C-alpha cells in the first residue's frame with residue numbers, strides 16, 4: 001500500500017465526536033439484492049471489507065505457520081445513514097452462509113436487528129439465512145424484494161412457507177428504490193420498538 | 198536454500214498481513230467493533246513512536262474526522278483483522294482515540310430506536 005486514500009469531507013462521520021453508532025443487518029441469500037438495497041439508502045458510496053481466513057481460523061497470529069492453510073475472502077458490504085446529531089446508523093449486508101462464523105459474530109454483536117431480503121421465487125434459499133438470524137437471537141422483518149415479472153405471492157402462503165411468527169412483519173420492496181427500501185427499514189424499526197417494550 | 202523458496206504465492210500473501218501487524222494479536226473485540234468510531238488524537242497526547250508506513254497511512258486517513266472501523270477497512274482495502282490490530286496499536290500509543298458504541302441496555306435501546314425511526318421518517322417521508 002503506497003500512500004493511503006484521501007477522502008472528502010462528506011466521507012467522514014458528520015457528528016462523530018458526539019454520535020452513537022448503531023447497526024442493522026441486511027441479510028439474504030446470494031444475489032437477492034442486499035448490495036442494491038444498501039446502495040439505495042446509504043449516504044456514502046457503499047464500501048466493502050474483506051476478511052482473510054485461515055483453515056485454523058483464529059486471528060492473524062496463526063499465520064506464523066502458514067504452510068498448508070487456505071484462505072477464503074469474504075466480502076461484506078455496508079453503508080451509512082446519519083440519523084441525527086445523536087445517532088449514526090450503519091447497514092451491513094451479510095451473505096447467508098453459516099460457515100463464516102467469525103464474521104457473523106462480528107456483525108451480529110450489538111446489532112439492533114436484521115432485515116431479511118427474500119426473493120419470492122427462491123424461498124427455499126432463505127431458510128438457512130432465517131435460521132442463522134434466529135440462532136444469533138436477532139429480531140427481524142422480512143422484505144420481499146420484488147423482481148420485475150415475478151408473480152406476487154399471497155402473504156399468507158409466504159408466511160407459511162417461511163414458517164414465520166404471526167408478529168413478524170412482511171413487506172414488499174424494490175431494493176433499487178430509495179423510498180421503498182426506506183419503508184422496509186421503517187417497518188423493521190417499528191417492529192424492533194414493539195419487541196423492546 | 199533461501200527462505201523465500203519455501204513460500205508459494207498463496208502463503209506469501211498470508212505472510213504480508215502478519216508482517217504489517219508485526220505479529221500482534223487481535224485486540225479486544227468490544228474496544229474495536231465494526232462500528233467503533235475512530236479519529237486522530239491531539240498532538241500532545243501522542244507518545245513518540247516510530248510509525249510503520251501502514252500506521253502512518255491510517256493516521257492520515259483518520260486525521261480529518263471520525264470514521265468507523267469498518268469504513269477504515271473499506272477505504273484502505275486492508276483485511277479487517279489487520280486494520281483492527283493497527284488501530285489498536287495506534288490507540289495504545291496515543292495517536293488515535295476510539296469511541297466504542299454505547300453498551301446496550303433496554304432503556305437506551307428504546308430511546309435509540311425512537312430516534313432512528315424519527316430520523317428515517319424525516320428523511321424518507
Ligand SMILES: Nc1nc2c(ncn2[C@@H]2O[C@H](COP(=O)(O)OP(=O)(O)OP(=O)(O)O)[C@@H](O)[C@H]2O)c(=O)[nH]1
Nearest residue numbers: 029030031032033034035036146147148174175176
Ligand atoms: N428487477 C430488479 N432487479 C434487482 C432488484 N434488486 C436487485 N436487483 C438486481 O439483482 C442483482 C443482484 O443484486 P445485488 O444487490 O448485487 O444482490 P446481493 O444480495 O448483494 O448479491 P451477493 O452480494 O452476490 O449475494 C443485480 O443485478 C441487481 O441489479 C429489484 O428489486 N428488482
Ligand SMILES: [Mg+2]
Nearest residue numbers: 034035077093
Ligand atoms: Mg452483494
